[in-house]
Amino acid sequence: MLSIREFSEMCHLSPQALRFYHAEGLLVPAETDERTGYRRYAFEQVEQAMLITLLRDTGMSVKLVRQALDEPDRATTLLARHSDEVHCQRAAQDEAIQAARSVFEARPEPQESHVPARTVIARLVPGTPVGRDAQEWEEAERIIAETVTELLDTVEKAGATCLGRPWRTLALETPEQDRRALDGEGPFWIVKVAVTAPDEVLAALPAGFLVRNEEAGDELSIFMPGRNTMAKYCTVILRLLNAQPVDGDSFVNVARVRQELRPDGVLSSAPVERRPTGP
Known part of the structure; x- marks a missing residue:
């Protein structure tokens, strides 16, 4: 078993992130000491941590990550949908950046x-x-x-x-x-x-x-x-x-x-x- 510090270093996830994923039910420790609250992780959970990191790095919400992990057969579909949303958001951000630049470069006057x-x-x-x-x-x-x-x-x-x-x-x-x-x-x-x-x-x-x-x-x-x-x-x-x-x-x-x-x-x-x- 691995302590939260050891698991954190192995997976490049901060202890705060691990506690958050535990609270959200994404990555529940293999053992939790009821008296001290210490968390311990199994080596086999490294893969789960890796998958969570991959999905979160795409910008997916915790809710979507949970869906992808609970239904791995739908993961690629969820990723495709998320990709479309990211492209739409990026296009909207690019438009907003251009509009902001135009407004500040030449203040619109009557x-x-x-x-x-x-x-x-x-x-x-x-x-x-x-x-x-x-x-x-x-x-x-x-x-x-x-x-x-x-x-x-x-x-x-x-x-x-x-x-x-x-x-x-x-x-x-x-x-x-x-x-x-x-x-x-x-x-x-x-x-x-x-x-x-x-x-x-x-x-x-x-x-x-x-x-x-x-x-x-x-x-x-x-x-x-x-x-x-x-x-x-x-x-x-x-x-x-x-x-x-x-x-x-x-x-x-x-x-x-x-x-x-x-x-x-x-x-x-x-x-x-x-x-x-x-x-």
């Missing part, structure tokens, strides 16, 4: 631009959660992306031509939309795309697809690298609110922020509008 008058086709996004936490936000992102795909497919089938990328904006364009959004009922988002098409094409769109004529105007825009998150969205809103418009009679209407998703990030734009005058 830029002013002019938007011409345009005809847009719009679609309310049904079923999105409010986005109170990361899970809800990701679910909303997925549903919005699906609605954008539906919008573009419908525009193409109708025979209209898209002018640029689609975007989404909060569903606050009518008193009814305002009420439903504030009451937490939704829909909370609208997706849009600028188009050119004959009137008869626009008139023949399926139910639920709206045609809007939007006036020309000025915008302040910020490009935020990487995937869209609630924190980035709030940061953009704050920077737009703090931006100084070209004259004192104008303000940035952040309630009408529109977001254009691009392969490398999100372009968020808000219209610069005149302050209402008194009666």
Whole structure:
């Protein structure tokens, strides 16, 4: 029998790690002195320690390691699944690193631009959660992306031509939309795309697809690298609110922020509008 110190040196596992694996049921000592608590290991347990080390070095959780040890026939399947997850995590980390580098190298600041008058086709996004936490936000992102795909497919089938990328904006364009959004009922988002098409094409769109004529105007825009998150969205809103418009009679209407998703990030734009005058 081997003491915990001897077994630790043989397997290159610290005594703390051995105690942890014992507590988790991964590597139970062959003997434990009930009076002193001293642990002793059998030489045959070196192989079990080696397998645990191999699996843990891959980044597998204790739960997955236990499954692989309890069901060795499934070990390769579990490793394949874990490998896929690691690659996905690494891809997400690489994207996050690139986004962080872009943000710190060139701090995103508002830029002013002019938007011409345009005809847009719009679609309310049904079923999105409010986005109170990361899970809800990701679910909303997925549903919005699906609605954008539906919008573009419908525009193409109708025979209209898209002018640029689609975007989404909060569903606050009518008193009814305002009420439903504030009451937490939704829909909370609208997706849009600028188009050119004959009137008869626009008139023949399926139910639920709206045609809007939007006036020309000025915008302040910020490009935020990487995937869209609630924190980035709030940061953009704050920077737009703090931006100084070209004259004192104008303000940035952040309630009408529109977001254009691009392969490398999100372009968020808000219209610069005149302050209402008194009666």
